Amino acid sequence: MTSLLGYLGGEDGRNILSGLVNTCVLWVVGTLLGTVLGFLTAVARRYGPRPIDWLLKACVEVIRGTPFLVQAYLLYFGGPYLCLELGGASACLTLDPFEAGILGLTIYAGAYFSELFRAGFDAIPRGHIEAATTVGLDRWQTLRRIILPEMTMLVLPAMVNMSILLLKETAVLSIISVKELKFQVDIIGNRDYAFVEAFTILALVYWALVELCGRAGRYAEARLSRYRFAHS
Amino acid sequence: MSTVPAIRVRGLVKRFGDVEVLSGIDLDAPRGEVTCLIGPSGSGKSTLLRCIALLEEATDGFIEIDGEPLGFGLGPNGERMRLPQASVRQVRAKIGMVFQQFNLWPHMTALGNVAEALVTVHGMPRAAANAKAMAELDKVGLAARAEHYPSELSGGQQQRVAIARALALEPRIMLFDEPTSSLDPELTGEVLSVMRGLADSGMTMLVVTHEIGFAASVASKIVFLDHGKLLVEGAPGTVFGKPRHPRIEQFLDTYLDRGAAGLL
């Protein structure tokens, strides 16, 4: 136990802390951008032309059907081969590990969130949208004022679960040398051959973050429960 | 001007794929009066109302509101032509609609539901919209429930909020699709009495209902729909009085246990 606490001070402590900060940034930014991407995807699939729906559906299925580890690898190591030629100049998807991590998480989260949002759209009673039409709301106003908030309260519990899964997926990014929590803890473990101590710290920190996220989610749900179960 | 009906429907046809649900409906709803639409389940009552509310697009035929074409008009060569969005919006604004399922938005309070379109569509400042919404809620007896969410209101209260939501926009015509059919019997009274008050105030109403008692006592005109056709229309006394059309006889046999026998 003393050895465990020993890692929390000095140089190691600072490294763990910076790993923790990076993990949180990856998690929060990935979740937020993923939410936006997922929402846009769900809207495009619902309101856009058929071919867009098919194309996005294929993308979502590939992303949901492959491990995040493999996606992170392909994005980081394969990105530089993805080039766009434009009038002599060419730009390639060369990313540093952190950028690749954010982009990878965003795409991964976006795929899952888009499915959540699609289910949320489908769960809104058609009559609620018709009521909006009869009082004169146009499509955009209906989306903004009725569909979006109503869907949010329907999918919130599932979104909290999904963002907890995302937090845990960030650990995978150490394999493309993103300096997040697991990366820092790996270094200590390898150096001192102290894997048990190091990974115990890791487990506790992840668990604390998950607990925090779960609590925030339950608080938000409680605030929303007042109107979540309206039966009309 | 007074001879122009509030709602005029001519040759209205609605098909869903191969299924013809409305087969050429002609209907006039006189201004300032209540017209009740009755008929067996599946006869096309909701579809007709939804066409008038422009929630469905009719396959053929025309609808006029106060003499103005709704959704479709005549083109230069006499062909049926879809009207521009601006005209649709302007004519639709004359119509309020109340649904069987209330369809209040669950994330807004009663007040929020009523004020929503005033703010979002008509650009009224929030405070003015809330004041107007409050006045409408007061008219349906729910001022005290303004801050409640739909999940905290009884069915009858929800339906009264839905009526207030439609009335806040000052429509010329109110459409009701079985407004009491999903309510417990002890709650239908409060909704029907709000509707009676509205009728007394001179609102033009087109009401789909199985409440024969209400229809017989409030409506000036009864329209009986059967298999997508308008079978009988006339004053309640004519339609319900004897001798009755055999289909109406049959229909009443099904619905008369709703306490309406004494009224006919």
Ligand SMILES: Nc1ncnc2c1ncn2[C@@H]1O[C@H](COP(=O)(O)OP(=O)(O)OP(=O)(O)O)[C@@H](O)[C@H]1O
């Ligand atoms: N969107 C739709 N697609 C296909 N068929 C439909 C659709 N809406 C209604 N119908 C059909 O049209 C017919 C008339 O339906 P409608 O809802 O207008 O009847 P109704 O007279 O209101 O019946 P009820 O008293 O049960 O409400 C029914 O056979 C119904 O199945």
Ligand SMILES: [Mg+2]
């Ligand atoms: Mg119906």
